[in-house]
Amino acid sequence: MTLEIRWIEDLLALEQEKSISQAAEIRHVTQSAFSRRLQNIENALGFPILDRESKNIDFTEAGQILLATAKNIHNQLSSTITYLEKNIKNNELNTKFAVSHSLITQFFPRFIHELSEDLSDLKLEIIAANLKQGMRLLTDGSCDFLICYCDQKTLAQMDFSLFLFHKIVKMEILPVTALYNNQPKYSFNELFPLLSYSKQAYLRKCVDNIIENQLNYRILYETDNASDLKELVLQGLGIAWLPKLLVEKEIAENKLKIVEPINFHTYQDVYIIRRKIVLSKRINYIWDFLTSQEFK
Numbered sequence: 001m002t003l004e005i006r007w008i009e010d011l012l013a014l015e016q017e018k019s020i021s022q023a024a025e026i027r028h029v030t031q032s033a034f035s036r037r038l039q040n041i042e043n044a045l046g047f048p049i050l051d052r053e054s055k056n057i058d059f060t061e062a063g064q065i066l067l068a069t070a071k072n073i074h075n076q077l078s079s080t081i082t083y084l085e086k087n088i089k090n091n092e093l094n095t096k097f098a099v100s101h102s103l104i105t106q107f108f109p110r111f112i113h114e115l116s117e118d119l120s121d122l123k124l125e126i127i128a129a130n131l132k133q134g135m136r137l138l139t140d141g142s143c144d145f146l147i148c149y150c151d152q153k154t155l156a157q158m159d160f161s162l163f164l165f166h167k168i169v170k171m172e173i174l175p176v177t178a179l180y181n182n183q184p185k186y187s188f189n190e191l192f193p194l195l196s197y198s199k200q201a202y203l204r205k206c207v208d209n210i211i212e213n214q215l216n217y218r219i220l221y222e223t224d225n226a227s228d229l230k231e232l233v234l235q236g237l238g239i240a241w242l243p244k245l246l247v248e249k250e251i252a253e254n255k256l257k258i259v260e261p262i263n264f265h266t267y268q269d270v271y272i273i274r275r276k277i278v279l280s281k282r283i284n285y286i287w288d289f290l291t292s293q294e295f296k
Contacts, residue, residue, distance in 0.1 A: 007041050008070040015067055018057045072161045076277065094125040095286060096143040098134040102203060102226030103147055103270065106246045111168065115289055130224065131202050138163065138275055144283050146273040149202045166291040168270045172244040173206065175259040178236040184257040185236045188264065193220035193238030195229045207241045210266055
């Protein structure tokens with residue numbers, strides 16, 4: 001059987017328009033020619049892809065499977081062409097990482113440290129991005145890797161035909177407050193000012209799941225940047241949920257105090273994500289290097 005690329009566009013047009021005549025129009029052929037092309041697909045496959053007994057345009061079970069595959073191929077092809085346009089035509093040599101805001105200052109330098117020693121000519125470009133922004137940058141070829149928080153539910157919604165995922169570490173997210181005279185400035189036993197992540201930040205949802213209808217608070221400040229929240233906590237302005245890695249030094253120096261009880265602590269997985277299709281041996285090498293090391 002010979003696969004014709006135009007079949008993919010034909011199937012997608014038909015699924016989109018739900019009409020043979022309208023699908024034929026956007027494919028710039030006559031209705032009879034389009035019908036013959038559908039018949040040629042079925043003849044080549046050896047089974048029907050449309051339910052001829054239905055008054056509407058309905059795909060058979062086999063047709064639905066073929067349609068799903070056609071969508072995946074179309075997405076991969078479109079994504080690859082965009083990637084080529086952005087990276088090959090422009091001959092860009094920088095390795096680009098999109099990194100969640102709260103992971104840039106403490107986590108990322110430690111994670112990348114051994115790689116920077118292994119590749120003496122490594123030149124990095126760092127883009128601060130939340131999960132949604134980072135996936136968009138990966139898809140259109142504007143970055144090579146995304147490092148972000150992600151849970152299994154979110155991961156299951158992503159296209160595994162286009163991307164590779166690797167969990168780096170389970171990050172502990174702790175509520176902290178400033179220490180004054182060796183006493184915590186705020187506690188959960190009172191109305192406290194919450195130094196919060198903005199609504200588009202991934203950690204906002206994680207924190208809200210813990211504290212909504214459980215604690216008495218008022219939001220004083222919102223930002224994507226966890227480092228900004230840490231500075232505000234150090235100034236004694238409220239309580240913030242911050243990655244342990246970001247505050248462990250200040251906790252050891254008795255500048256910050258972890259707010260108890262422990263049931264208000266949480267963990268979030270940190271992933272590194274890349275496109276499946278890459279044309280650079282260097283990108284493959286970096287991926288293999290970073291996914292083989294154990295982060296501590």
